[in-house]
Amino acid sequence: MKNTRSTKHEPADDAQEGMELLFGSESELTNDELEADLNDAGIDTGILAKDAHRRLLDLANHHFSTLGRLVPTEMSKALGQLKPLTPEQQVVKTRGEADFRVKNILAAVKNKTSLFVETLTAGTIQQPEYAFRNKGELTESDLEILESGKTEMNGATSDPPKEDSDG
Amino acid sequence: MQPAEDGSVDYRRLLNQLTLKAYRFMGLANLAGVEPVLAEHGASPEDFAIAALGKMLTQQLNFSGPPDKLFAFLSKVMTRDILDALKKRGVKAGRQGKTVPIDDGAFEAPDPRITSEGLWNIRDLLREDAFKQKLQECIQDDAGLQEFVYAVSEWDEGGVPAPREIADIIGVSVTEIQNRKRKLARRLIKQGVQLPHIRR
Numbered sequence: 001m002k003n004t005r006s007t008k009h010e011p012a013d014d015a016q017e018g019m020e021l022l023f024g025s026e027s028e029l030t031n032d033e034l035e036a037d038l039n040d041a042g043i044d045t046g047i048l049a050k051d052a053h054r055r056l057l058d059l060a061n062h063h064f065s066t067l068g069r070l071v072p073t074e075m076s077k078a079l080g081q082l083k084p085l086t087p088e089q090q091v092v093k094t095r096g097e098a099d100f101r102v103k104n105i106l107a108a109v110k111n112k113t114s115l116f117v118e119t120l121t122a123g124t125i126q127q128p129e130y131a132f133r134n135k136g137e138l139t140e141s142d143l144e145i146l147e148s149g150k151t152e153m154n155g156a157t158s159d160p161p162k163e164d165s166d167g
Numbered sequence: 168m169q170p171a172e173d174g175s176v177d178y179r180r181l182l183n184q185l186t187l188k189a190y191r192f193m194g195l196a197n198l199a200g201v202e203p204v205l206a207e208h209g210a211s212p213e214d215f216a217i218a219a220l221g222k223m224l225t226q227q228l229n230f231s232g233p234p235d236k237l238f239a240f241l242s243k244v245m246t247r248d249i250l251d252a253l254k255k256r257g258v259k260a261g262r263q264g265k266t267v268p269i270d271d272g273a274f275e276a277p278d279p280r281i282t283s284e285g286l287w288n289i290r291d292l293l294r295e296d297a298f299k300q301k302l303q304e305c306i307q308d309d310a311g312l313q314e315f316v317y318a319v320s321e322w323d324e325g326g327v328p329a330p331r332e333i334a335d336i337i338g339v340s341v342t343e344i345q346n347r348k349r350k351l352a353r354r355l356i357k358q359g360v361q362l363p364h365i366r367r
Contacts (some may be wrong), residue, residue, distance in 0.1 A: 012247040015192065020327045021319055022355075023191055024348040026184040027238050028330075033349070034183045040353055041190050043213065045183055052182050052217045056224060063225045075224040078178040 046084075053082040176234045178220070181241070185216035188242050192249060194356030210252060219245035305354050312354070315347045 026034065035045050056079055064071045071079075085093060138146070189212035219241045222228045230240050306312035318336045322328050330344045337344070 010247070012243055012250055015246050015250065016243055017327055019188070019192060019195070021322075022195075022348065023352040024330065024345060026187050026242075027235075028345065029184075029187075029349075031180055031183075034180070034187060037187055037349060037353070038183060038190070041187070041194075041212075041356070043186060043190065045179075048182065048186060048213055049179055051213065052220065055217050056221055059221045059225050072224065072226060074176070077175060078220070078224055081178045082182070 049082045050084045053079060053084060056082065176237060181238060182216060182220060184238050185219055185241060185245055186212050189213075189215045189245060189249065191352050191356060192246060195352075215245050215249055215252075219248065302355070306351070309350075311343075311347055312351055315344065315351065 029037070038045055038048070056075065060071050060075050060079065063069075064075070193212055222244065223230055223237075223241060228244060230237060232240065302316060303313075306316060314337055315333070318333050319328070322333075330341045330348075334341045334344045
C-alpha cells in the first residue's frame with residue numbers, strides 16, 4: 001500500500017516542531033546518549049531490540065513468508081540487526097568489549113608514560129653541542145684545564161715515546 | 168537518523184530514536200502519568216515505535232528518500248499515530264471500558280472532535296499560564312534551564328531555532344544547549360507537566 005498521507009501542515013507537525021524546540025531532535029543524540037536517556041526512562045535497549053525483533057518477525061511471517069512471498073530486503077536487514085545474540089555470541093561480544101577497554105587503558109597509560117619520559121629526558125640529559133656552543137661561558141679555571149689538556153694531547157701526538165737504544 | 172557506515176539504515180539506532188521520541192511526547196503531554204503507558208489504550212512508547220517501523224518494513228508505507236531522512240519521516244508517522252490513538256481512546260474506552268490493541272485499525276478514522284487542532288503548538292503553549300506555571304515549578308532550582316526556556320519562549324521567528332542560534336542568544340556553547348535540552352526533557356517527563364485542554 002502506498003503512502004497516501006497528505007503533506008499539509010497538521011497537528012503532528014506542530015507536535016514535532018514543539019518537541020524539537022524544547023528537547024532538540026533525537027537524531028542529534030549519539031548512540032550512548034540515546035541509550036542513557038532510554039535507560040533513564042526505564043527502557044532497556046536490549047529488551048527493546050529483542051521485543052522489536054519478535055514483533056517484526058511475526059509481521060514478516062504474516063505479510064510475506066506465509067503467503068509465499070519474498071521477505072523484503074530492508075525487513076531482512078532490520079531483523080538481522082535486531083536479532084538477539086546467542087549466549088556464545090554474547091560471550092564473544094563481552095570479551096571483545098573487555099579487550100577493547102583494556103587496550104584503551106593500556107594505550108592511555110603508554111601515552112602518559114611516554115610524555116613523562118620525554119619531559120624527563122629533555123630536562124636532564126645535556127646535549128653535547130651545548131658545551132661547544134657555550135664555550136664562552138666557561139670560567140677561567142675551566143679554560144686553564146682545557147688548555148692544559150690540549151697541550152698534553154698535542155705533546156703526546158707530536159713526541160712519540162723514545163725506543164730503547166740498547167735494544 | 169544517522170545511516171550506518173556502509174550507507175544502509177541502522178535499525179537499532181532508529182528504533183531507539185523513535186522510542187525516545189514517543190516517550191518524550193507521551194510524557195510531555197502527561198497522557199500516561201508517570202508511567203509511560205497510554206492510559207485506557209495499553210500502548211507504550213515502545214509499541215508506537217515498533218508499529219511505525221513495522222509499517223515501513225511491511226511496505227504499508229512507502230519511503231524512497233535517503234536514509235538520513237527516514238527518522239524524520241517515521242517520527243511524523245508515529246506522532247500522528249499517537250495523536251490518533253488519543254482521539255480514539257476517549258471514544259473506545261468510554262464505550263467499551265477496556266484497553267484496545269494498537270494494530271486493529273484503530274488509526275483509520277480519528278475523531279476530530281476530541282483534540283483541538285491548535286493544541287500541539289508548543290510555542291503558544293509556552294505562553295499559556297497553566298503550562299508556564301508548571302514549567303517554572305519544574306525548573307525553578309536551575310538557572311540554566313530557566314535561561315534556556317526563556318530564550319526559546321521569546322523566539323519570535325518562525326520555525327525551530329538552531330541550537331547555535333539559542334547558544335548565541337544565551338552566550339553558551341552549542342553542546343551546553345544540547346545538554347540543557349536533554350535535562351529539560353528528563354525533568355518535564357518525570358514531573359509530568361501536562362498540556363492544557365486535553366479531554367480525558
